[in-house]
Amino acid sequence: MFEYSRPEVEWIAGVDEVGRGPLIGAVVTAAVILDPTKPIKGLNDSKKLSEKKRLLLAEEIKEKALCWALGRAEPAEIDQLNILHATLLAMQRAVAGLAITPQWALIDGNRCPALAMPATAVVKGDSLVPEISAASILAKVARDAEMQLLHQAHPQFGFADHKGYPTAAHLAAIQRYGILPEHRRSFKPVRLIVEQHAQQTGQCEVTAR
Known part of the structure; x- marks a missing residue:
C-alpha cells in the first residue's frame, strides 16, 4: 500500500480522471472522501474491474462514502486548453463539488491541480490508494454512461x-x-x-x- 507523509488529518479526498485518450466527449473526474468506519472491499483501478463489478462498487461508494462529487471539462474546453490543463480543471471542479472540504487531496498521476488544500500526486494511485480507486470507479462509470447515451443517439x-x-x-x-x-x-x-x-x-x- 502506498505510504505518504502527512500530518494527521480527518478528511482525505482521492481524485482521478477518465477520458484523456478518447477523441470525443468530456474528460470526467471524481473526488471521493471515504468513511473509515464503512470499509469497501474490492476497490481497485477501474480498468482492472469488470463492468458489472464497477457498477456494483459505484453504488456502494455512493452509499458509504462521506461525500463524493464529479467534475468535467467539455470538448470545447479541451480544444481550448489542451487535454492536460482541461483534466486539471475538471479535477478542481470535482474537489470543489465535495460537500466536505478535504484537508488533503491525493491525485492519481504525476501532476496536481491547484487546490485550496495540500495535494500529493501518486503514480498508479488508482491501484494503490483506496480513495483514488473509488474516484476512478465513479469517473469511469459516469463517462461510460455518457458514451452509452451517445451510442443511442449515433x-x-x-x-x-x-x-x-x-x-x-x-x-x-x-x-x-x-x-x-x-x-x-x-x-x-x-x-x-x-x-x-x-x-x-x-x-x-x-x-x-
Missing part, C-alpha cells in the same frame, strides 16, 4: 464498444459519417480527417447528422 459510430477511443472502427466511422459536435477537434486524428474533408469538399468541416 449507433453508427459504435461508442458502446470503443467508448470514444481512437480505434480503427471509430476512425472509419468518422471518415464515413463525419464528426459530431462532441468530437475533440484539436486531437490529431479528428483534425486530420476534418482537414481531409475540407480539401476534398471545399467545406471547412463535415458534421455528422
Whole structure:
C-alpha cells in the first residue's frame, strides 16, 4: 500500500480522471472522501474491474462514502486548453463539488491541480490508494454512461464498444459519417480527417447528422 507523509488529518479526498485518450466527449473526474468506519472491499483501478463489478462498487461508494462529487471539462474546453490543463480543471471542479472540504487531496498521476488544500500526486494511485480507486470507479462509470447515451443517439459510430477511443472502427466511422459536435477537434486524428474533408469538399468541416 502506498505510504505518504502527512500530518494527521480527518478528511482525505482521492481524485482521478477518465477520458484523456478518447477523441470525443468530456474528460470526467471524481473526488471521493471515504468513511473509515464503512470499509469497501474490492476497490481497485477501474480498468482492472469488470463492468458489472464497477457498477456494483459505484453504488456502494455512493452509499458509504462521506461525500463524493464529479467534475468535467467539455470538448470545447479541451480544444481550448489542451487535454492536460482541461483534466486539471475538471479535477478542481470535482474537489470543489465535495460537500466536505478535504484537508488533503491525493491525485492519481504525476501532476496536481491547484487546490485550496495540500495535494500529493501518486503514480498508479488508482491501484494503490483506496480513495483514488473509488474516484476512478465513479469517473469511469459516469463517462461510460455518457458514451452509452451517445451510442443511442449515433449507433453508427459504435461508442458502446470503443467508448470514444481512437480505434480503427471509430476512425472509419468518422471518415464515413463525419464528426459530431462532441468530437475533440484539436486531437490529431479528428483534425486530420476534418482537414481531409475540407480539401476534398471545399467545406471547412463535415458534421455528422
